[in-house]
Amino acid sequence: MAEAKYLHHDKLSAWLEEVAGKMRVLAPVRQGDAVVFAPYASGVQVEMDKQATTPPKGVVFPASEELLRYDYQKNPEQPGQVDVELLPVIQPEPTLVFGCRSCDARGFVIFDRVYAGQTYKDPYYLARREATLFAVIACLRHDITCFCHSVGGGPGDAQGADLLLTPIEDGYVVEAVSERGAPLLDSPLLEPARDKVEQAQTLRDKAPRNMGNPTDFAPARDKLMAVFDDMDFWEDVSAKCISCGACTYLCPTCYCFNITDEGAGLSGRRVRSWDNCMSSQFTFEASGHNPRPTKAHRLKNRVGHKFSYYPALHDGLISCCGCGRCIKSCPVSVDIREIVVRAMGHALPAKDKD
Amino acid sequence: MNVLSQLKEQIAATLPNLDLVIGWERGFDPLHHTPLFMRRPEDVERLVIDALCVHNLAVYLPGLKNKKVGVAVKGCDSRAVNQLAREGLIKRENVVVFGFPCDGAADLTKVRRQLGDISGVQSAALEGDLLRVVVDGKERETPLKDVLADKCLRCRYPNALTHDHFAGEPREARVQTDDYKDVVDFEALPLEARFAHWQQEMQRCIRCYACRNACPMCVCRDHCVAQSRDPHWVTQEDETREKWMFQIIHAMHLAGRCVECGECQRACPVDIPILALKRKLNKEIRELFDFEAGVDPQAVPPLLSFQVEEKNINERGW
Numbered sequence: 001m002a003e004a005k006y007l008h009h010d011k012l013s014a015w016l017e018e019v020a021g022k023m024r025v026l027a028p029v030r031q032g033d034a035v036v037f038a039p040y041a042s043g044v045q046v047e048m049d050k051q052a053t054t055p056p057k058g059v060v061f062p063a064s065e066e067l068l069r070y071d072y073q074k075n076p077e078q079p080g081q082v083d084v085e086l087l088p089v090i091q092p093e094p095t096l097v098f099g100c101r102s103c104d105a106r107g108f109v110i111f112d113r114v115y116a117g118q119t120y121k122d123p124y125y126l127a128r129r130e131a132t133l134f135a136v137i138a139c140l141r142h143d144i145t146c147f148c149h150s151v152g153g154g155p156g157d158a159q160g161a162d163l164l165l166t167p168i169e170d171g172y173v174v175e176a177v178s179e180r181g182a183p184l185l186d187s188p189l190l191e192p193a194r195d196k197v198e199q200a201q202t203l204r205d206k207a208p209r210n211m212g213n214p215t216d217f218a219p220a221r222d223k224l225m226a227v228f229d230d231m232d233f234w235e236d237v238s239a240k241c242i243s244c245g246a247c248t249y250l251c252p253t254c255y256c257f258n259i260t261d262e263g264a265g266l267s268g269r270r271v272r273s274w275d276n277c278m279s280s281q282f283t284f285e286a287s288g289h290n291p292r293p294t295k296a297h298r299l300k301n302r303v304g305h306k307f308s309y310y311p312a313l314h315d316g317l318i319s320c321c322g323c324g325r326c327i328k329s330c331p332v333s334v335d336i337r338e339i340v341v342r343a344m345g346h347a348l349p350a351k352d353k354d
Numbered sequence: 355m356n357v358l359s360q361l362k363e364q365i366a367a368t369l370p371n372l373d374l375v376i377g378w379e380r381g382f383d384p385l386h387h388t389p390l391f392m393r394r395p396e397d398v399e400r401l402v403i404d405a406l407c408v409h410n411l412a413v414y415l416p417g418l419k420n421k422k423v424g425v426a427v428k429g430c431d432s433r434a435v436n437q438l439a440r441e442g443l444i445k446r447e448n449v450v451v452f453g454f455p456c457d458g459a460a461d462l463t464k465v466r467r468q469l470g471d472i473s474g475v476q477s478a479a480l481e482g483d484l485l486r487v488v489v490d491g492k493e494r495e496t497p498l499k500d501v502l503a504d505k506c507l508r509c510r511y512p513n514a515l516t517h518d519h520f521a522g523e524p525r526e527a528r529v530q531t532d533d534y535k536d537v538v539d540f541e542a543l544p545l546e547a548r549f550a551h552w553q554q555e556m557q558r559c560i561r562c563y564a565c566r567n568a569c570p571m572c573v574c575r576d577h578c579v580a581q582s583r584d585p586h587w588v589t590q591e592d593e594t595r596e597k598w599m600f601q602i603i604h605a606m607h608l609a610g611r612c613v614e615c616g617e618c619q620r621a622c623p624v625d626i627p628i629l630a631l632k633r634k635l636n637k638e639i640r641e642l643f644d645f646e647a648g649v650d651p652q653a654v655p656p657l658l659s660f661q662v663e664e665k666n667i668n669e670r671g672w
Contacts, residue, residue, distance in 0.1 A: 031554070031557075031558050032555060032558070032625050032626065032627070033463050033466065033467070033625035034558055034625050036558050036624065049471070050471050053623065053624055054623075062592065063561070063592040064591050142474070143473035143474055144382065144383040144473060144474060144475060144476075145382060145383075145473065236391075239389075239391045240391065240414075242413060242564070242567040242568055243567055244563050244564035244566070244567040244568070245560075245561070245563060245564075246562040246564045246621075248562075249561070249562045250560070250562075250623060258590065260583075260586065260589070260590045262589045262591060269591075271589070271590050271591060273590040273591075276562075279581070280575070281576075281581060281583065327382055328382075329623035331409075331564050331567075331568045331620070331621035332409060333382055333386045333387070333388035334388075335381070335382045335388075338382075
């Protein structure tokens with residue numbers, strides 16, 4: 001792997017501009033009172049000190065993406081004959097996501113098993129995934145809502161990252177943590193990190209200890225199945241949920257989608273967009289039946305999918321990266337940690353003997 | 355006896371006759387309260403009443419229509435109870451309203467502006483006119499008035515306008531009139547500047563519909579025009595104009611119904627200042643129909659009535 005480098009604060013903009021000459025660079029920038037990933041432009045202030053309000057999920061899995069264009073053509077010779085012409089669209093742009101957090105990059109590790117795994121490879125996802133690099137900033141402080149260390153990650157974790165930046169003194173130690181990341185270190189603006197590498201490692205080692213003891217969510221896999229049919233429990237924990245999609249759309253690991261045809265006349269676009277299991281239309285079948293008819297069923301799906309069904313299919317891996325956005329941005333402060341902990345400690349009602 | 359103890363007593367005494375009572379309790383951190391659904395007597399102990407009780411709990415009432423429900427309301431929240439009952443969306447006799455004098459609710463976005471990042475908050479205390487917090491081991495404080503929601507600074511109804519129980523003594527309103535100065539000032543900007551404002555603000559919308567679902571008056575719930583599949587009125591494409599289109603639909607559907615509790619804006623995870631759109635329509639409704647939603651429980655809402663000649667609309671003069 002390439003030698004670790006040191007990037008001084010003063011040279012950050014110049015380095016970003018250098019990279020932006022080769023590929024699109026997305027960085028966390030302030031928009032109103034929120035911090036979102038937006039194309040880096042010269043003079044833009046990059047928000048380096050806190051987790052962005054929205055994750056960079058959309059870079060690889062857009063909120064809405066065109067899958068194909070279609071065009072029905074009538075044969076003038078035989079008016080009864082209609083042909084349809086399909087034009088698939090994949091236009092990934094080489095991109096560096098700069099300044100996301102470990103949790104944000106790790107979200108795609110969870111995506112990969114679904115869209116780039118053994119059984120199925122999604123060409124749209126793969127094309128964007130392969131065109132995108134992640135430069136992660138290690139967190140040396142955490143938010144109250146952070147729990148990456150309880151779900152298989154950590155504040156300085158490099159899973160899913162290509163570059164790992166550790167804040168130190170007046171800049172960052174920049175390490176290439178994937179082969180694809182290494183060429184980005186080849187810049188005269190970066191200097192050898194020397195003994196700062198060890199200091200960075202010490203800081204990263206210390207960070208998870210500040211987060212307190214991790215919660216062991218492994219038992220949730222079986223316990224959530226055990227409480228599956230206890231609808232009193234699910235109605236209780238979902239009572240305050242207002243069924244919006246903030247938790248899902250802000251989640252770096254939620255990957256469900258919907259497909260719609262956006263047509264006008266004889267032509268149109270087939271669009272894949274984010275779905276969310278809090279919506280009453282989620283799994284709404286053409287027959288009019290929905291196996292998840294109430295918000296209690298739907299919240300059960302969100303919690304169960306992340307902490308039980310996905311782990312059961314993927315070697316115990318929890319499909320939550322612990323970023324805490326679903327907690328901190330929930331309009332009514334629903335706390336997924338609390339629900340899972342309650343489920344793990346929940347005494348099932350005694351079965352009626354009659 | 356202080357307001358909280360009195361309220362707890364009133365709720366505890368009424369709870370046996372009800373399915374549940376909705377109030378607030380402390381949430382995941384000292385600055386975030388969360389709705390509390392009280393079903394057992396011991397749940398009442400968790401109730402809190404202070405400037406962090408930001409949610410309008412009336413939002414839950416239409417979904418609990420066939421239950422006997424108690425609900426704690428601030429003055430602004432109570433307007434939603436009135437309006438829902440007036441529109442026949444809840445049965446007022448099935449709802450027991452617990453009122454209290456409200457001193458204003460904090461806007462956590464303003465707290466962030468005043469005190470910086472509060473995501474590591476360890477403690478928070480409301481001491482007189484000050485909000486004191488400890489974040490990452492450092493003490494910070496701000497005058498409470500600097501972090502109150504805008505709606506509270508122009509609050510005319512600090513006490514529940516409808517209630518079955520009231521804890522404490524009613525307090526004086528901060529102001530007597532709402533001059534809609536924010537709307538007037540914004541409308542004084544050139545059209546291009548206003549359009550640019552909304553384009554800039556709406557581009558970060560994630561279409562989560564938290565604004566819609568937090569709104570007590572948004573009662574279409576699972577049948578919203580924004581998500582209907584057949585007919586497919588609004589596209590799923592992620593364009594700023596589609597997002598803005600929904601906000602206009604939302605605002606228009608709330609004309610003469612919006613009670614200005616500000617929940618749409620508070621719920622927005624990316625802080626888009628969308629209350630302004632509803633304020634604009636409320637200003638028009640007041641000028642045209644001399645009506646404010648939810649204030650007078652007997653007043654007929656303009657969209658529920660018809661007059662051949664409207665007093666303030668000179669149709670023949672057009």
